[in-house]
Amino acid sequence: MQETDSIYSTITKEVPITVFCGDGTFHFGEKNFDLPFQITCNAAKAYISFHSPFHCFDEFDGATFNGKLEDGRICNGCLFGDYNQQNSLMVANCSELMIGESQSIHTIETVLLGFYFPHEFSFKFKDYEIAFSKSSTSQELAQRTIRMSGTVSEGNFVTISGSELEIDSAIDLLRDICLLIRPLTASEVYFGYMKCNNNTLIYSKKKMMGKLFGMRSNILESTHQYPDYLNRGLQKLETIDSFDKTSIIDIGHALATSAACGLMETGLLVLTTSLERLGQKTVFENLNSDNSLQIKSILKQLKYFLKEQAKSFFDEHTDSFSDEQQNAIVKSISRIQPWDTAFVRKIKDHLIQNNWKIEIDFEKVKELRDSLAHSGMFPPNLSTKEAYEMQVQIEVFLLVHVLDLVGFEGRISSTKDGWAIFPWKSELKEGKTE
Incomplete structure (x- = not known):
């Protein structure tokens, strides 16, 4: 038994928990009740337990409380809809909690x-x-x-x-x-x-x-x-603008998903989606260029012309397309963009704009992304080794983009021939990892 305890102690650690007891007033809508309570806290959350005068969860939505702990400190908080009730004992999550006073x-x-x-x-x-x-x-x-x-x-x-x-x-x-x-x-x-x-x-x-x-x-x-x-x-x-700030948030989530989800297909789908999103900014910037108003005006005229031509064709060939097909064609004309926003184009533009000088098979990445998006599986001709190499490469692209946004050079953790290496960010972008 001692040996088992020793092994267990090297695998896991106890989660520190603090318990406070006190008395206070709970406010449930227009109802107020004076009740003793116990607050249990860890690093992430705080829960409050008390004996409920109700037998219905709905009574506690938006409930608040205030009171005093046994050590004399005041406390107040708000209950959230994460409840567990056994008989009259209620345990609820504290969406907000303050113990003590916040002055100076x-x-x-x-x-x-x-x-x-x-x-x-x-x-x-x-x-x-x-x-x-x-x-x-x-x-x-x-x-x-x-x-x-x-x-x-x-x-x-x-x-x-x-x-x-x-x-x-x-x-x-x-x-x-x-x-x-x-x-x-x-x-x-x-x-x-x-x-x-x-x-x-x-x-x-x-x-x-x-x-x-x-x-x-x-x-x-x-x-x-x-x-x-x-x-x-x-x-x-x-x-930085909202797009770039959201990019940092999105990339953090994508890298965490790729590393922790346990399924390579899921990780790569999230990574390719995040990478494609970055390419969208190049499209936005092009649309905001000096001649964008002129281009938009021309495109608007072209769309109108195409819709009129389509309508004339439908009138002359009444049996060629169903109403549903006609509507779909007109909608596709409305969605025409002034630049090619396809996946490959967006990613190429993004990498060029951010001074990447490495070779990448964009068509293979696109094939992977399309297969994952439509079937949730890798393309039949893609080996697990190739998928893993793409996963690592896209992770590096995304990480480096965050470092670029921050303006940080730094050394990045990588491997070469089984050895840990720490190339500078600029070396990675140039394909130099010696």
Whole structure:
């Protein structure tokens, strides 16, 4: 038994849980009830349990509560529709929770789930000092834990320091940090609680959640690279347009899906969709060029002419097409675009515009994407080895695009002949990995 316990302890870790007890008033619409309660918290969520005066879940939608804990601190929160009821005992998720008072905040601390950097580092952004502690859980142990028990281990603690911190601003900052880390780790890194001045606990409805954790190290784990990347990224997120910001979010999700979903077909479908989306920006930029109004005007006239010609043809050949077919033809004319927005063209334009100088079989990528989109399977002539090589290549394209958006050079984790290598981003784009 001791040996089993020892093996188990190397595979998984206990999830830290904190329990608070108190008394308070629950507000269910126009009804108010004074009830004792128990709050159970971990890094991701907080739940409240109490003996319910009702026997119907509907009574609790949007319910709120406020009260005092046994240690004297005040608390208040809002219940969310995630309930479990046995007889009169109700357990509900707290969509919002505050324990203590948030006045004159100077430090805000949280723990990231899905990020396990083996060193501590810090950097300054605006008036904030942002410090990452060394993760007490290794990435390898976190991987084993989630595979064996489905539990996401606590990772690095992050502390934001400054004078008169605002909670909403700190939440936005933490969300941006998580979004920037996600592509680097192929994990949907997130945070749950915030601890203010070491005595106030907050779970906000704006907190993040994650489900996919590839737990990779896509760039060199350097105490120089990470603060540089995050500092640049936080600055860029304030200036880049909505398309590029959404691209960072989308790529983080795509890389996490590819690394963690367990099915290569699903991973590649998400990757190719994300890659195709990037090519769409080239189309948008072309449409916004100086002569776009003239081109749109000409195209509008051409569409009108084609529709009139089609109508005349249908009138002369009444038995050639059904009404449904005629409508489909007219709709296809309406969808004509001023540029070729096909998959291959979009991807080529994207790579050229972003200074890629490597060879890629675009037609094979298109064939793969079409087959996955229509059948969910690889093309019959594509080997598993070729599919895997495409998966790795597209992952690199997407990761590098995020680094380009951030303006970060950096060394990227890769392999060559079975050996780990860390080429510079610019070397990868030029096909140089020696």
